[in-house]
């Protein structure tokens with residue numbers, strides 16, 4: 521059986537690895553893939569299909585998928601989903617995992633997501649949406665008058681902005697400058713012309729991913745995974761700029777059973793009801809970005825895909841066949857799927873290149889002392905890396921993630937950091953406090 525994965529990050533490498541674990545006879549293609557997927561057994565990169573967003577790029581991918589008799593396609597990044605890759609593939613009778621273009625608005629438009637949450641009673645922060653710069657400024661001034669000093673306001677660009685569209689403004693000045701940047705200067709293009717202004721919520725962030733099978737006219741099913749936690753800030757102690765994720769752990773140790781119950785009733789179930797009532801075609805993965813405060817959960821955002829680096833922290837714990845999960849969510853039978861998880865915990869810190877998250881060094885050789893690495897039992901998932909002549913070189917900011925499964929969080933952390941110490945490249949850096 522031939523499977524196609526779309527994307528080029530650590531998430532896609534982790535998926536490819538997991539699919540190959542489930543069934544050795546599977547051939548996995550990754551479009552375009554990276555230096556990690558290039559070296560996985562029975563895995564092949566499709567560098568010619570690097571554009572997975574434009575209509576021409578997606579047509580080329582579809583032609584490839586038909587030619588190679590791909591039986592299942594799994595989409596990693598949101599941009600391809602928001603551009604309608606699922607609609608295009610399904611129109612040609614191809615099996616593809618992900619929401620269609622209309623359902624992908626749950627991530628691609630914050631204002632759509634917020635009105636969906638309000639309509640279906642999904643618990644989230646209070647917010648208002650603005651297309652008029654002057655009105656947004658007036659609301660901001662009013663917000664900081666209404667609330668005591670020290671309150672923050674969260675300014676969110678409506679559209680996709682590759683992680684650059686959210687500013688947690690600590691005072692009116694910061695909020696006004698973010699609004700100027702998004703709305704007046706158009707620094708994010710169309711994505712920032714409309715903004716959502718949201719009340720600041722205190723708490724700790726938790727990510728819960730889930731498999732969804734919701735098609736118009738049928739009752740939907742949603743199957744949540746165990747929890748995970750990303751670490752988005754660049755430096756130890758959650759300092760410094762936001763990044764694509766400096767590492768993840770799974771499960772999130774403070775996500776209690778009572779918080780999970782609250783998540784189910786206040787967020788998960790109303791989301792599924794909303795999908796059914798809106799008639800959304802959502803057969804894929806969904807990511808709930810939660811803020812949890814004293815076991816009470818609020819939804820910060822939906823992502824319409826698996827998380828990165830959360831996926832890297834979850835795959836070692838998955839005690840099920842992910843290919844089978846994908847075919848069940850497409851063809852029915854998700855309800856009875858045994859979503860089983862291994863005992864223990866995973867720590868998955870990322871190693872980044874000098875300069876990240878700004879401009880980075882590239883082209884440095886990555887070396888791994890394999891005996892030392894093997895003792896930890898960790899896995900390595902590459903992202904910004906290329907392979908050539910049997911060697912790997914850095915080719916991006918987040919170069920790789922190691923994922924270590926341990927008996928408990930402490931054991932996982934020890935293994936993960938031991939594994940990282942056996943890897944080196946010029947300018948390599950990582951956070952020391954993941955987990």
Ligand code: AMP
Nearest residue numbers: 645674686688718719720721809820821
């Ligand atoms: P989002 O893309 O909506 O998840 O926002 C990016 C990040 O901004 C989140 O991971 C949070 O750290 C922060 N954030 C977003 N919304 C809020 C909120 N209402 N209160 C506090 N922090 C928030």
Ligand code: GLY
Nearest residue numbers: 750765827828829
């Ligand atoms: N880890 C956050 C994301 O995947 O968007």
